[in-house]
Amino acid sequence: VQFVESGGGMVQPGGSLRLSCAASGFTFSSYLMTGVRQAPGKGPEWVSRITPRGGTTLYADSVKGRFTISRDNAKNTLYLQMNSLKPEDTALYYCARGYELGRLGQGTQVTVSS
Secondary structure (H helix, E strand, O other): OEEEEEOOEEEOOOOOEEEEEEEEOOOHHHOOEEEEEEOOOOOOEEEEEEOOOOOOEEEOOOOOOOEEEEEEOOOOEEEEEEOOOOHHHOEEEEEEEOOOOOOOOOOEEEEEOO
8 A cells, every 4th residue: 555645835824735645556446535634743633534436525623614625536546625724734644545544655744834
């Protein structure tokens, strides 16, 4: 199982970013996927989840209405569109298979600061 996350960067409050997570080593289309973030000094926090075919999505209260998770099973890729970013969204973001929270890829850093 491998993940390659990309799309992070530094943005001002109110800005947007689109994160991507390319998956390999397993049948991506068969699994629920989770977007996870970990801020400095804190434990991992699930941000969003999406069912295998993308029919159902779930969001943590902290990002509801601002983030949108999606997937392209033909490309084995998970996406996280993040709008109206806040300084408290600053974290290392990564994807995980199923309900796991452990990080397998390098993650992508998101920093929200003025």
